[in-house]
Amino acid sequence: MTQRSFTRVLLYTLIVMIAVVYIAPFVIQVATSVKTNPDATSNPLSLWPNPFSTEAFKTMFGYGDNDYVNFPLWFTNSTVVAVFVTVGRVFFDSLAGYALSRLQFVGRRFLFLAVLAVLSVPGVVLLIPKFLVLQYTGLYNTYGGMILPLIVDAAGIFIMKQFFDTIPYSIEEAARIDGAGVFRTFWSVVLPMTKPALLTLTILSFQGSWNEFTHMLVATEGPEHQTLTTGMAGLFSGAVGSAQQFPLKLAVAMVATIPVAIVFFVFQRRFVAGANAGSVKG
Amino acid sequence: MSQAEVQARPRRSKLRSNEGKAGWIFVSPMLVILGLFLVLPILMAVWVSLLDWNTNDGDPFAGAGTFVGLDNYKNLLASEGLARQDFMTSIRNNAYYVLLVVPLQTALALLLASLINARRLKGRGLFRTAFFFPSITSSVAISIVFVFLFVGNGGVNKVLGWVGFSGPSWLTDPRGVFWILLDKVGLVDIDSPPGALAEHGVLGLSWWDWFAGPSVAMTAVMMLVIWTTSGTFMLMFVAAMQDIPEEIDEAALMDGAGGWQKFWYVTLPQLKPVLFLVLTLGLIATWQVFDQILIMTQGGPDKTTLSPAYLSYTASFTGQDWGGGAAISFVLFAIILTMALIQRWVMRDKDLPRKKRRGRTKPPPPAIPTRRDDKVAS
Numbered sequence: 141m142t143q144r145s146f147t148r149v150l151l152y153t154l155i156v157m158i159a160v161v162y163i164a165p166f167v168i169q170v171a172t173s174v175k176t177n178p179d180a181t182s183n184p185l186s187l188w189p190n191p192f193s194t195e196a197f198k199t200m201f202g203y204g205d206n207d208y209v210n211f212p213l214w215f216t217n218s219t220v221v222a223v224f225v226t227v228g229r230v231f232f233d234s235l236a237g238y239a240l241s242r243l244q245f246v247g248r249r250f251l252f253l254a255v256l257a258v259l260s261v262p263g264v265v266l267l268i269p270k271f272l273v274l275q276y277t278g279l280y281n282t283y284g285g286m287i288l289p290l291i292v293d294a295a296g297i298f299i300m301k302q303f304f305d306t307i308p309y310s311i312e313e314a315a316r317i318d319g320a321g322v323f324r325t326f327w328s329v330v331l332p333m334t335k336p337a338l339l340t341l342t343i344l345s346f347q348g349s350w351n352e353f354t355h356m357l358v359a360t361e362g363p364e365h366q367t368l369t370t371g372m373a374g375l376f377s378g379a380v381g382s383a384q385q386f387p388l389k390l391a392v393a394m395v396a397t398i399p400v401a402i403v404f405f406v407f408q409r410r411f412v413a414g415a416n417a418g419s420v421k422g
Numbered sequence: 423m424s425q426a427e428v429q430a431r432p433r434r435s436k437l438r439s440n441e442g443k444a445g446w447i448f449v450s451p452m453l454v455i456l457g458l459f460l461v462l463p464i465l466m467a468v469w470v471s472l473l474d475w476n477t478n479d480g481d482p483f484a485g486a487g488t489f490v491g492l493d494n495y496k497n498l499l500a501s502e503g504l505a506r507q508d509f510m511t512s513i514r515n516n517a518y519y520v521l522l523v524v525p526l527q528t529a530l531a532l533l534l535a536s537l538i539n540a541r542r543l544k545g546r547g548l549f550r551t552a553f554f555f556p557s558i559t560s561s562v563a564i565s566i567v568f569v570f571l572f573v574g575n576g577g578v579n580k581v582l583g584w585v586g587f588s589g590p591s592w593l594t595d596p597r598g599v600f601w602i603l604l605d606k607v608g609l610v611d612i613d614s615p616p617g618a619l620a621e622h623g624v625l626g627l628s629w630w631d632w633f634a635g636p637s638v639a640m641t642a643v644m645m646l647v648i649w650t651t652s653g654t655f656m657l658m659f660v661a662a663m664q665d666i667p668e669e670i671d672e673a674a675l676m677d678g679a680g681g682w683q684k685f686w687y688v689t690l691p692q693l694k695p696v697l698f699l700v701l702t703l704g705l706i707a708t709w710q711v712f713d714q715i716l717i718m719t720q721g722g723p724d725k726t727t728l729s730p731a732y733l734s735y736t737a738s739f740t741g742q743d744w745g746g747g748a749a750i751s752f753v754l755f756a757i758i759l760t761m762a763l764i765q766r767w768v769m770r771d772k773d774l775p776r777k778k779r780r781g782r783t784k785p786p787p788p789a790i791p792t793r794r795d796d797k798v799a800s
Binding site for chain 1: 446455482570571
């Protein structure tokens, strides 16, 4: 064997082995979700359920003999949050990003520095502060409290500002000379040119808000406002926590992952862009 | 200064005279939301951290609770007691976690990026998808999967069994990894630790406890985190690698550099800015470990997976000691800031002149790359 083909074999062996480690947990998850409890416990690695069981999915959707997994409600709540947060972020982050990049007004530079400062505040430090303010404003355990604090994010503003910076001013100047107002110019001339950035921001916002856990944990209590993340976390305390119902837990986790997975496979390029542009998210 | 500013400055004409008002209107939603849900709450929490208060006391901003000054901070850092012992335990746990996760995830990301970037690799997109996918999933969902894999009779131990190891009961084993290693080589007996270490200590923990290393349970959390984050960092390295001019690579090969030499002396120096970014992001994120611990171990066994973030949450929400919980948050904040500044200082470009011979042909990419997408997606 020549040295060249030897290194090639080595390269492929290594990368395939690592890829198996990265994919295996998901494959095992899918297989386990259709197993019975005893089968899942005694054959945790087998990819062939014996016997095949849809018990976990029946329980999730309320057809089983348990009622502590209100999956449809969790899914609905997560959807509501993700839709409002995504729409809000895309609109408000673009507005702020545009102003910080383009408009001449007193205090702009200071505001941009403030956005950078906000970016550097570690998220978990805000757990208790957020709870305090939601209690104080009466937004605790409401949809408002779940959505409003997430509806603007500094990282998104930063991404949009950077993108607006790359668009030459001459393009909007023409519109302004024709008498279009500031908002009009922003909305119909500049914004359509930022489609790639908007798409990236939309996807990052959807993924971020769908997966949001800590904010929901401190903003809500009780079953009505549970999202998928807080609902799943609840599975580890209480009735199910002690009885290791892994097929059920893994099935919930799997279905909770599917929406983001679909978006990921359709828009993978945007995620890749986001991982680089969005690396500002600490 | 941004491009727009450069172009716009000389034209401060009537055309732009109405931008002042518009500017403030455009940023007003941002100001309201970030002010109300970020700046204000931090100030509120600063106040609460000076109180002895729980939610039954009533409104802390209208006089409820007892003002205790800096006592909550003293309890964490100075006064002897359970609060300090727990806090120091969490600091120890998190410090070992940071010390191991940051280098390992960075090295793994670099390895993955090098493999992905190998010129002769086919199916690059497929592999990249496989490595990146864990990063985009929910931390809660993926932690659930890992609990299943790491339970005593779970998949990980089954695999270890195939190769003749009997794995520990991962999530419930509080033994420090350093203890186990020292016990294996016969230096100490894990069941009767040397008195000199066990009976003396500092800040409420014995030396034996300080030098325990991460517990077995913590290593399971660490594996999960390394596995999920390496994909994102890999992408950042891949983007930077594709920015390295091809001539540099060729020049190195012509000079007879082998693969490893080329990587060490040519590729790595070029990656310094992104390496710095990855280490900084890693450092900031690892000091905040929370979700995985809440799902996988709840701080146990024996408090060996307690992190400051998780401790501040349980102190407040479970223990109703809101002042103490808030104080932990701010001490954690200070730790993260300090670590980031120290790292910045350590990694400053002190040896830039020496490296000139390695041929820095272009300025390093900006710390926060934008619009890399078209180049990365192959």
